[in-house]
Amino acid sequence: xxxxxxxxxxxxxxLVSSVILNLLFVTYIYLGGQWNLSxxxxxxxxxxxxxxxxxxxxxxxDDENTEPGSECNSAxxxxxxxxxxxxxxxxSWTxxxxxxxxxIAAVSCSxxxxxxxxxxxDDENTEPxxxxxxxxxxxxCSRFLTDCILxxxxxxxxxxxxxxxxxxxxxxxxVAGWHRMSYKYNNNVYISKxxxxxxxxxxxxxxxxxxxxxxxxxxxGSTQLLTAAAYALSPENSxxxxxxxxxxxxxxxxxxxxxxxxxxxxxxxxxxxxxxNKSDSSTYTIEFVTAPNNPDGRLNKPLLEGPNVxxxxxxxxxxxxxxxxxxxxxxxxxxxTLSKLTGHAGSRFG
Amino acid sequence: xxxxxxxxxxxxxxLVSSVILNLLFVTYIYLGGQWNLSxxxxxxxxxxxxxxxxxxxxxxxDDENTEPGSECNSAxxxxxxxxxxxxxxxxSWTxxxxxxxxxIAAVSCSxxxxxxxxxxxDDENTEPxxxxxxxxxxxxCSRFLTDCILxxxxxxxxxxxxxxxxxxxxxxxxVAGWHRMSYKYNNNVYISKxxxxxxxxxxxxxxxxxxxxxxxxxxxGSTQLLTAAAYALSPENSxxxxxxxxxxxxxxxxxxxxxxxxxxxxxxxxxxxxxxNKSDSSTYTIEFVTAPNNPDGRLNKPLLEGPNVxxxxxxxxxxxxxxxxxxxxxxxxxxxTLSKLTGHAGSRFG
Numbered sequence: 001x002x003x004x005x006x007x008x009x010x011x012x013x014x015l016v017s018s019v020i021l022n023l024l025f026v027t028y029i030y031l032g033g034q035w036n037l038s039x040x041x042x043x044x045x046x047x048x049x050x051x052x053x054x055x056x057x058x059x060x061x062d063d064e065n066t067e068p069g070s071e072c073n074s075a076x077x078x079x080x081x082x083x084x085x086x087x088x089x090x091x092s093w094t095x096x097x098x099x100x101x102x103x104i105a106a107v108s109c110s111x112x113x114x115x116x117x118x119x120x121x122d123d124e125n126t127e128p129x130x131x132x133x134x135x136x137x138x139x140x141c142s143r144f145l146t147d148c149i150l151x152x153x154x155x156x157x158x159x160x161x162x163x164x165x166x167x168x169x170x171x172x173x174x175v176a177g178w179h180r181m182s183y184k185y186n187n188n189v190y191i192s193k194x195x196x197x198x199x200x201x202x203x204x205x206x207x208x209x210x211x212x213x214x215x216x217x218x219x220x221g222s223t224q225l226l227t228a229a230a231y232a233l234s235p236e237n238s239x240x241x242x243x244x245x246x247x248x249x250x251x252x253x254x255x256x257x258x259x260x261x262x263x264x265x266x267x268x269x270x271x272x273x274x275x276x277n278k279s280d281s282s283t284y285t286i287e288f289v290t291a292p293n294n295p296d297g298r299l300n301k302p303l304l305e306g307p308n309v310x311x312x313x314x315x316x317x318x319x320x321x322x323x324x325x326x327x328x329x330x331x332x333x334x335x336x337t338l339s340k341l342t343g344h345a346g347s348r349f350g
Numbered sequence: 351x352x353x354x355x356x357x358x359x360x361x362x363x364x365l366v367s368s369v370i371l372n373l374l375f376v377t378y379i380y381l382g383g384q385w386n387l388s389x390x391x392x393x394x395x396x397x398x399x400x401x402x403x404x405x406x407x408x409x410x411x412d413d414e415n416t417e418p419g420s421e422c423n424s425a426x427x428x429x430x431x432x433x434x435x436x437x438x439x440x441x442s443w444t445x446x447x448x449x450x451x452x453x454i455a456a457v458s459c460s461x462x463x464x465x466x467x468x469x470x471x472d473d474e475n476t477e478p479x480x481x482x483x484x485x486x487x488x489x490x491c492s493r494f495l496t497d498c499i500l501x502x503x504x505x506x507x508x509x510x511x512x513x514x515x516x517x518x519x520x521x522x523x524x525v526a527g528w529h530r531m532s533y534k535y536n537n538n539v540y541i542s543k544x545x546x547x548x549x550x551x552x553x554x555x556x557x558x559x560x561x562x563x564x565x566x567x568x569x570x571g572s573t574q575l576l577t578a579a580a581y582a583l584s585p586e587n588s589x590x591x592x593x594x595x596x597x598x599x600x601x602x603x604x605x606x607x608x609x610x611x612x613x614x615x616x617x618x619x620x621x622x623x624x625x626x627n628k629s630d631s632s633t634y635t636i637e638f639v640t641a642p643n644n645p646d647g648r649l650n651k652p653l654l655e656g657p658n659v660x661x662x663x664x665x666x667x668x669x670x671x672x673x674x675x676x677x678x679x680x681x682x683x684x685x686x687t688l689s690k691l692t693g694h695a696g697s698r699f700g
Contacts, residue, residue: 087456088516088518093519094448094449094522095448096522098444099444102444105437105443106437116529116530119536120536131535131536160531161528165438168437168438168439170527171528172443173451174444174467174525177515177518177521178511178514180468180697181507181508183689184506186469186482194471339533344531346532
């Protein structure tokens with residue numbers, strides 16, 4: 001979340017273009033059918049020209065449509081006619097997927113694992129198999145591994161899974177095969193306005209952040225947004241890279257990402273306290289303020305200030321299930337993440 | 351797709367860590383309910399410790415579960431008991447979502463637009479509204495805009511949408527609210543082994559690529575993979591950046607991304623032909639070979655070779671609906687993308 005008056009429009013544009021909107025829905029790749037399409041050759045340039053036509057689109061016809069009651073096979077077998085853009089078996093196209101999901105969800109895996117629709121399948125490639133929790137094994141996850149070593153280095157928000165199971169009906173979603181195929185949303189934007197509206201509503205209901213006069217920017221997890229923020233706040237043509245700093249102890253990912261990308265624009269420099277007497281220097285400094293802090297939970301405050309200091313607030317844990325919400329956060333640049341709010345870490349959304 | 355014997359293990363590790371696996375499912379953020387959790391305070395460090403426990407998890411209880419027939423409310427109102435990890439209303443939790451999806455899909459928008467489950471809602475915030483195709487307007491997209499300017503600069507693979515509507519039942523997926531919440535897949539990996547298996551099977555069925563002895567690496571669209579490949583193939587500690595080149599005419603994104611990231615390791619240098627007499631030079635060169643080419647559809651071949659030359663094959667359009675498949679591609683590093691195969695450009699998967 002970035003304040004509208006913050007820095008310059010350059011920063012906004014930079015941040016927006018830094019992040020990639022990721023909405024990947026499970027797609028059943030249609031391996032069984034024939035790839036008989038109405039135009040089976042022709043170069044990529046042709047494809048681009050055809051697909052860019054917008055309204056008057058070329059429609060595909062295939063001859064493997066075996067779904068009962070389909071009204072979509074009006075095209076002749078010579079592919080000389082274009083089919084209409086209709087839904088095959090329009091009145092019950094969701095029932096198979098619904099039954100499949102309920103059957104999968106009913107597999108208990110002894111309470112020590114789970115089966116997913118897109119999970120591993122057994123040797124005969126027919127049924128998904130149980131994926132066991134750490135320290136459990138066997139086809140139904142019933143075997144406890146006594147010599148198992150537990151990795152307590154980092155967290156995984158699976159503790160929120162029962163909440164979603166208790167709200168199974170209200171959280172279920174049917175994804176159609178043609179869901180949001182375009183690169184863009186309506187009106188030529190890459191950001192879902194509806195999702196943005198819900199995020200503002202959420203912060204208002206919870207009371208943990210002011211979203212008025214702010215831009216909402218999406219990323220593939222807050223991981224991506226943190227680097228995007230550092231990139232956007234670093235000066236464009238500086239002789240030396242901007243220094244990224246944070247209070248000790250800090251989240252190790254800040255350092256890992258800074259070192260990994262090895263950018264000309266910024267460099268991770270460690271503890272912010274070392275820079276407290278240098279804040280009047282000419283070095284451009286970006287302080288990551290993590291509140292609550294990872295790993296110690298403290299509500300950190302910035303150590304640095306000055307004309308060459310910018311502050312990025314990592315608000316990942318500023319939700320009522322981690323810390324008392326005593327006030328609405330209202331900083332210029334705040335980063336939140338779905339993984340800590342709802343537990344959907346695997347969805348990569350911040 | 352990267353050959354196992356290609357370059358060094360460093361390249362593999364680098365590529366793997368360059369890309370982010372994005373599986374974002376639509377999540378209905380539960381705004382209506384109370385956020386009454388079984389432990390409403392406590393610091394982030396506590397949360398990490400609890401969540402890392404793996405098997406013996408802390409379960410949440412809320413008191414707003416109003417779904418009929420729920421067996422998940424065994425905990426007392428004082429939150430002193432932990433609920434079991436059960437699915438509320440286990441026998442019909444998908445029916446509401448199924449009915450909702452069918453109702454949405456039945457809205458025709460005059461054949462000039464579509465309604466999505468996660469789409470914009472009207473002023474009363476009750477029903478999603480039609481999102482019209484370019485040059486159409488009105489609540490039901492029936493109004494043709496006569497002064498409309500058509501943007502033919504780039505493509506959008508909506509021409510494949512009718513295929514998925516014709517296979518509505520077999521492509522529908524019900525996503526449960528607790529689907530893949532963890533950061534990782536089973537066995538501590540970030541890559542879906544099942545998806546990898548299906549990708550190999552797909553290339554074998556289509557006959558457009560050899561996948562034996564290759565790694566399959568996922569990215570947020572081939573856009574991300576192209577930059578990841580350039581990053582991985584650039585030397586680590588070179589005095590000058592590696593040169594990225596491509597045959598003219600080339601896909602403009604190569605240039606845009608190279609200039610945008612402004613990395614120390616590589617720089618976009620334009621047409622490959624200018625480097626044909628320099629290929630024995632000490633400058634490290636990475637050639638993007640686009641086959642079929644964007645924008646002209648030609649099956650490009652590499653122009654450069656030599657000990658300091660690496661080649662990245664952009665195979666986005668090497669599918670039978672764009673070009674005849676005359677042979678299985680078998681290069682060391684090939685990039686494919688879901689957007690050109692199935693038309694799901696918005697899903698960002700390559």
